[in-house]
Amino acid sequence: xxxxxxxxxxxxxxxxxxxxxxxxxxxxxxxxxxxxxxxxxxxxxxxxxxxxxxxxxxxxxxxxxxxxxxxxxxxxxxxxxxxxxxxxxxxxxxxxxxxxxxxxxxxxxxxxxxxxxxxxxxxxxxxxxxxxxxxxxxxxxxxxxxxxxxxxxxxxxxxxxxxxxxxxxxxxxxxxxxxxxxxxxxxxxxxxxxxxxxxxxxxxxxxxxxxxxxxxxxxxxxxxxxxxxxxxxxxxxxxxxxxxxxxxxxxxxxxxxxxxxxxxxxxxxxxxxxxxxxxxxxxxxxxxxxxxxxxxxxxxxxxxx
Amino acid sequence: xxxxxxxxxxxxxxxxxxxxxxxxxxxxxxxxxxxxxxxxxxxxxxxxxxxxxxxxxxxxxxxxxxxxxxxxxxxxxxxxxxxxxxxxxxxxxxxxxxxxxxxxxxxxxxxxxxxxxxxxxxxxxxxxxxxxxxxxxxxxxxxxxxxxxxxxxxxxxxxxxxxxxxxxxxxxxxxxxxxxxxxxxxxxxxxxxxxxxxxxxxxxxxxxxxxxxxxxxxxxxxxxxxxxxxxxxxxxxxxxxxxxxxxxx
Amino acid sequence: xxxxxxxxxxxxxxxxxxxxxxxxxxxxxxxxxxxxxxxxxxxxxxxxxxxxxxxxxxxxxxxxxxxxxxxxxxxxxxxxxxxxxxxxxxxxxxxxxxxxxxxxxxxxxxxxxxxxxxxxxxxxxxxxxxxxxxxxxxxxxxxxxxxxxxxxxxxxxxxxxxxxxxxxxxxxxxxxxxxxxxxxxxxxxxxxxxxxxxxxxxxxxxxxxxxxxxxxxxxxxxxxxxxxxxxxxxxxxxxxxxxxxxxxxxxxxxxxxxxxxxxxxxxxxxxxxxxxx
Numbered sequence: 090x091x092x093x094x095x096x097x098x099x100x101x102x103x104x105x106x107x108x109x110x111x112x113x114x115x116x117x118x119x120x121x122x123x124x125x126x127x128x129x130x131x132x133x134x135x136x137x138x139x140x141x142x143x144x145x146x147x148x149x150x151x152x153x154x155x156x157x158x159x160x161x162x163x164x165x166x167x168x169x170x171x172x173x174x175x176x177x178x179x180x181x182x183x184x185x186x187x188x189x190x191x192x193x194x195x196x197x198x199x200x201x202x203x204x205x206x207x208x209x210x211x212x213x214x215x216x217x218x219x220x221x222x223x224x225x226x227x228x229x230x231x232x233x234x235x236x237x238x239x240x241x242x243x244x245x246x247x248x249x250x251x252x253x254x255x256x257x258x259x260x261x262x263x264x265x266x267x268x269x270x271x272x273x274x275x276x277x278x279x280x281x282x283x284x285x286x287x288x289x290x291x292x293x294x295x296x297x298x299x300x301x302x303x304x305x306x307x308x309x310x311x312x313x314x315x316x317x318x319x320x321x322x323x324x325x326x327x328x329x330x331x332x333x334x335x336x337x338x339x340x341x342x343x344x345x346x347x348x349x350x351x352x353x354x355x356x357x358x359x360x361x362x363x364x365x366x367x368x369x370x371x372x373x374x375x376x377x378x379x380x381x382x383x384x385x386x387x388x389x390x391x392x393x394x
Numbered sequence: 395x396x397x398x399x400x401x402x403x404x405x406x407x408x409x410x411x412x413x414x415x416x417x418x419x420x421x422x423x424x425x426x427x428x429x430x431x432x433x434x435x436x437x438x439x440x441x442x443x444x445x446x447x448x449x450x451x452x453x454x455x456x457x458x459x460x461x462x463x464x465x466x467x468x469x470x471x472x473x474x475x476x477x478x479x480x481x482x483x484x485x486x487x488x489x490x491x492x493x494x495x496x497x498x499x500x501x502x503x504x505x506x507x508x509x510x511x512x513x514x515x516x517x518x519x520x521x522x523x524x525x526x527x528x529x530x531x532x533x534x535x536x537x538x539x540x541x542x543x544x545x546x547x548x549x550x551x552x553x554x555x556x557x558x559x560x561x562x563x564x565x566x567x568x569x570x571x572x573x574x575x576x577x578x579x580x581x582x583x584x585x586x587x588x589x590x591x592x593x594x595x596x597x598x599x600x601x602x603x604x605x606x607x608x609x610x611x612x613x614x615x616x617x618x619x620x621x622x623x624x625x626x627x628x629x630x631x632x633x634x635x636x637x638x639x640x641x642x643x
Numbered sequence: 644x645x646x647x648x649x650x651x652x653x654x655x656x657x658x659x660x661x662x663x664x665x666x667x668x669x670x671x672x673x674x675x676x677x678x679x680x681x682x683x684x685x686x687x688x689x690x691x692x693x694x695x696x697x698x699x700x701x702x703x704x705x706x707x708x709x710x711x712x713x714x715x716x717x718x719x720x721x722x723x724x725x726x727x728x729x730x731x732x733x734x735x736x737x738x739x740x741x742x743x744x745x746x747x748x749x750x751x752x753x754x755x756x757x758x759x760x761x762x763x764x765x766x767x768x769x770x771x772x773x774x775x776x777x778x779x780x781x782x783x784x785x786x787x788x789x790x791x792x793x794x795x796x797x798x799x800x801x802x803x804x805x806x807x808x809x810x811x812x813x814x815x816x817x818x819x820x821x822x823x824x825x826x827x828x829x830x831x832x833x834x835x836x837x838x839x840x841x842x843x844x845x846x847x848x849x850x851x852x853x854x855x856x857x858x859x860x861x862x863x864x865x866x867x868x869x870x871x872x873x874x875x876x877x878x879x880x881x882x883x884x885x886x887x888x889x890x891x892x893x894x895x896x897x898x899x900x901x902x903x904x905x906x907x908x909x910x911x912x913x914x915x916x917x918x919x920x
Contacts, residue, residue, distance in 0.1 A: 102661075106526035112490050116528065122660075284484040287447055288544065291476055292498040293468040302497075306488050432828035433799075534685070563684035563855060565912035568898035572908040590829060597900035597909070620903035635829040636902070638862040639836045 123386040130382020136375025144191040151185035155342045158182070165358045175360045177351065183364050186342035190365070193343045194372060197258055197327045198320050204262040206316050209269025210308060214300045216270065217277025228274070235267040239326045247335045254343070257336040261326050265319060272315055276308040310387040317380035321373035328369055344369050396459035398423040398552050398584040399444065405452030406436075406443050406608075413439040415608045416453065423458075423551075426578065426585040428599030428616075430592060430632070436608035437588045438479075441554045444586070445476050457552065468502065475545040479557040481537035485529035491515070491540050492525045498548050514543040518573060535566035539573065546577065553578075555587040559594065571598060592619060592636045604629050646673040647817060647849050648696065651710035655691045655700060666691040666704075668873035674817070678843065678850040680860030680881065682895075683870035689853045692870070693819045696851075697736045698726050713817065732762040735810040739822040741802030745794040751805045752778075752790030755812055762813040777808040781838050800831035804838065811842060817849045825854065836863055857884070857895050869895070872919050891918055 095103070102119070106112040124130055143150060152173075158164075158180030168175040174183040216227040237245075243260035250256045280286060281304075289303055330336035331345025339346065344365040351362030399421040406414040414436045421427040429437040442448040444455055446466040455462045458473060478484040485494060495511045504510060512522060518539040529537055538558060545553060558574065559567040571594065578585055589595050595602050596616040604611040604626070612626045624630055655667040667688040672679070683689040691700065696718065700706050711718045713734060721729070730736075738744045746754055755774040759765065765773070771790075778786035781804040794802055803823065811818070820839070824832040840863070843850050854860050861867055861884040869877040869892045877889040887893050894912040 104527065104531055105523040106490075107523075109490065109492060109526060112526035112528065119660075284478040284480055285486045287445075288476070288478065288484055288541075289486075289497060290447070291445055291471060292501050292548065293466075293471040294497070294501055298501070303486060432830065564857075564895060565684060565898050565914075568900075568909040568911050571900065572911065575908060591900075593900040593902055596902045597905075597907075631830055633902070635833050638859055639833060639840075640862065641840065 120386050124382050127382045127385055129378050130385070133375045133378025133380075133382055136371060137379055140191055140195065140372055140375065143188055144195045147188050147192055151182075151188040153182035153185045155181060155186040155189040156340050165354065165361070167358075168360055174364045175358070177347070177361050178354065183347075183361065186347060187344070187364060187368050190342040190344045190347065190368070191372075193254065193337055193341060194324055194327070197254070197261070198323055198376075200258045201262045201265055201323050202316050202320070204259075205265040206269055206312060208262075209266040209271075210273050210305060210312060212266070213270035213273025213275075214277045214304050214308060217274040218281055218296065218300050218304060224274075227270075231267045231270045234264060237264055239264040239322075240329055243326070243330055244333075244335065247330070252335045252338060254337040254341065257327060257330045261323055261330075265323065268319075269312055269315060272311050273305075273308045276311055277304050280304060280307055314380055314384040314387060317376055317383055320376040320380075324369060324373055324376075396423070397421060397456070398425070398458060399586060400456040401440070401444070401453065402456075403453035404440070404443060404450065404455065406439050406448050407451045408449070413448070413608050414443065417605075417608070417610055419603065419610075421584060421586055423584055424582055425601065426587065426599045428595035428602035429586070429588045429605060430590065430595050430602055431605035431611075432590060432632075434607065435605040437605050438556050439608070440605075441476065441556050441586065441588055445474065445554060446470075471550075472502065472548050473550050474552045474554065475548060475550040476554040476556065477538075477541050477545050477558045480561055481534045481541065482561070484541050485537055487529060490526045490528055491520075491532075494529075494540060494544055495547055498544065502548060510547060514547045517546065517577065518543045533566075534562050535570060538562060538566075538570050542570075542573065542577070546581070549581075550583070552584045552586070555585060557589050558587070560589065560591065567594075574598065592632060596620065604632070646675045647714050648674040648851075649710050649712040650692075650696070651708060653692060653695055653708040653711060654706070655688070655695055656705040657701075658703060658705075665873055667695065670870070670873075670875055672868055672875070672878070674849050674851060676847055676849050677866065678852060678864040680852045680854065680864035680867040681870060682854060682857045682860050682867060684855055684895075686872070687870040688873040689870050690821055693736065693821050693851060693853050697730065697734060697819060699736070728762075731758055731810065731815065732813045733815050734817045734819065735813075735815040737803075737806055737810050737818065737820045737823045740826045741794065741799065741806045745802060745806055745809075747794055750791055750793055751797070751809075755790075755805070755809045758809050759812045773812065774808070777812045778805070780842065781805075781808045782834070783808075799827050800834065803827060803831075803835055807835075807838065807842070811846070814846065815848065817851070818843070819851045819853070821853045822855070823852075824859075825856070832859075857892075858899070876918060890915065 100111070101115045103115065106115055158176065160180045163172065163176045163180040165178055166172050166176045172182050172184065174187065176182055212227050212231065216224045239261060242264050243257060246260035247256055286299060286303060289299055327336055328345025328348065331343045332349040334349065337343030337346055347365040348362045351365070354361050397420045399419070401417060401419040403416045403418060404414055405416055417440060429440060431437045439448055443450050457470065462470070492511060495514055496507055499507045499510060511525070515522060515525060520536065520539050520543070524532070524536065532540065555574070559570050562570060575598065577583065585598070587595065587598055596619050599616055601613070601615055603613050606628055612624065612629050614624065618624060619633065622633065624633065650673065651671045653667055653670045654665070657664045657666055670688070670692055681689045681692060694700050695706055695711070698718065706719070708719060713729070716729070745751070752771070752774055755777060756767070756770045759770045759773055775786045775790060778789055783789050783801065783804055789797065789801065789805065794805070797805065823839070824835050827835065852860055852864050861881045864881050867879055867881050867884065868875050869889065871891050877887060877892045879887060884896070887896065891912070897910045898912055900909060
């Protein structure tokens with residue numbers, strides 16, 4: 090048999106990788122296979138990808154403007170051929186508002202994750218590795234932040250700084266990082282006394298190097314899972330703030346604010362509140378399924394390896 | 395000629411527990427010295443104290459003539475390295491062999507890392523095909539070889555070995571012991587080796603110390619064990635136990 | 644002496660991502676009221692053989708045999724209720740690390756009492772007395788004190804003794820010991836073996852001793868089976884170990900460093916591919 094090129098699958102699954110890239114890709118491929126073995130997880134991923142797609146191509150997908158409505162003719166229309174999800178009390182197409190609102194949802198979720206997760210990771214790993222008074226001080230600070238329910242702190246913040254989606258994001262991020270710090274600290278405590286960390290100490294690695302290059306990579310999986318699962322809660326908190334009028338301000342098509350304004354018509358024109366409600370439901374579900382799937386895929390201990 | 399390792403009245407206390415009680419020890423350069431004992435004897439604690447991984451509350455440690463303080467500096471790690479017992483716990487689960495071997499080189503600022511990594515793998519009998527594997531893709535014996543390669547890549551003169559083969563199958567143990575002997579010969583290393591297995595210790599070491607409850611029981615030459623020339627009852631018990639079960643006794 | 648256990652062509656397969664792993668490939672032996680040692684290195688299939696007899700093979704594995712019979716009962720076709728009836732009562736298993744096989748949230752005494760009351764109709768007081776007797780039988784000097792302790796409060800050797808007491812209290816006929824002394828210090832190992840020796844003789848039990856330590860097994864057992872890659876490569880009387888014929892057994896015996904034998908380098912096992920067939 091002549092040396093035919095390996096199939097891509099063989100190349101990824103080989104037990105003799107020839108380069109760093111091949112080893113990493115092979116490992117990622119195995120994780121992907123574990124992930125896709127779970128149907129619901131794939132559904133979750135599909136929902137989130139759909140969200141990304143809608144947000145990215147909003148101007149192309151939305152049939153009407155989300156801000157300007159036809160007040161004269163199209164107030165509170167029932168869902169039909171012209172307006173697929175009907176219109177709200179200002180004659181704006183609900184479908185278009187939902188589509189543009191996806192951008193706001195995504196903005197909130199991504200920014201909160203990007204702010205809160207690194208803070209939590211850093212605080213948790215440093216706290217767990219250093220121990221002693223550093224650990225005590227950092228954990229007390231974490232406890233202080235944990236004591237505030239998201240909504241209450243957000244209210245306080247917004248009262249101080251004024252309503253708006255940026256302030257809402259900051260407020261939510263500030264209440265989201267403590268659980269991540271807890272998770273990172275727990276993982277750090279588990280691995281701190283293991284031989285491979287001792288071995289790296291014995292090479293002369295500084296504590297910062299150990300934390301950054303050796304301990305943090307071990308915490309990342311748990312953190313990714315937790316952040317993904319939290320996203321549903323973040324969306325709901327943002328929606329809650331929007332509902333209270335403290336998040337995105339009109340005329341921004343934030344889904345929570347849409348529910349708030351649709352409240353008045355819930356009996357006769359139920360679709361005005363129900364449509365954004367359903368959108369929140371679907372996206373939260375998507376994140377939950379994705380998070381569950383990631384947890385199973387990233388935890389190498391499950392399944393017959 | 396200065397001794398490679400000189401320990402004087404070493405005392406290690408963990409909270410309330412005294413792990414080492416005033417232990418004295420001298421290991422000559424180029425020698426292979428064994429520490430034997432059961433669990434709780436303090437043999438591993440002694441190695442860890444030398445490595446700077448255990449809290450010293452009394453006594454002194456001198457390495458190659460230099461007195462060690464509370465912490466260890468980078469120069470120390472170029473002289474002394476350690477091989478741990480558990481092959482499944484001593485390699486980072488998320489790093490490839492290549493990355494594991496690169497780390498010490500990166501910390502100490504070596505330039506020709508590619509060449510050194512290949513040479514290290516070659517020295518422990520692992521081909522370059524192992525270079526990008528993760529530790530869970532290696533057998534116990536292969537992992538221990540990687541651990542040895544990692545310990546040797548900084549070119550130390552003293553190697554601390556904490557039960558390096560007790561977690562391995564008998565046939566793999568023989569291979570790893572042979573490798574260690576060869577490495578010691580080639581690089582003229584000083585070994586301080588801990589084991590609970592008298593057979594392994596007498597095979598690898600010239601002199602040995604028996605420990606119990608954090609203290610020295612007896613000091614012997616390897617040949618003394620073979621001729622049963624032992625003074626203490628505890629040592630005699632260990633010898634008898636290592637011979638296996640006697641039925642009807 | 645009729646055999647209490649018959650194993651014929653036992654096979655255990657595990658499905659994995661990369662295909663079927665054949666852990667046990669056609670193992671056959673019988674056991675009477677004697678001591679049989681099963682020796683092998685990791686991956687030889689010795690533990691899976693023991694677990695197959697006990698019915699502890701993982702759910703997703705495939706197990707098959709021409710014959711897997713204990714005292715006339717077909718172990719492959721037995722119902723879960725019958726299996727529970729057998730376990731502890733007629734077949735018992737001791738594992739390597741008592742840390743993982745004793746329930747950490749129950750006192751030692753209570754676990755032993757529960758095991759007994761699962762199989763015999765005795766009152767609590769009677770069960771307690773029997774448990775204390777059993778703890779004394781495994782040479783625990785202060786049975787009453789140990790009765791009230793939790794597993795994490797005792798040393799490894801004592802924990803192992805407690806596990807032996809718990810497994811033997813219902814009076815099984817067959818004991819499977821899977822590396823019972825590997826996690827213990829060498830002097831403690833001998834104590835445990837002496838206890839097992841005494842109990843096996845007194846109760847007339849059959850014993851399967853699974854271990855990686857060929858020499859230990861040969862001193863403790865009557866017969867020895869050597870396994871490699873899921874198959875039996877040699878079966879011999881323990882006393883005739885030095886006359887082993889298979890190169891794997893010889894290699895295994897030779898590669899261990901011994902006090903007094905000065906061989907540098909140590910003879911290394913030359914694994915021949917034909918052993919895998």
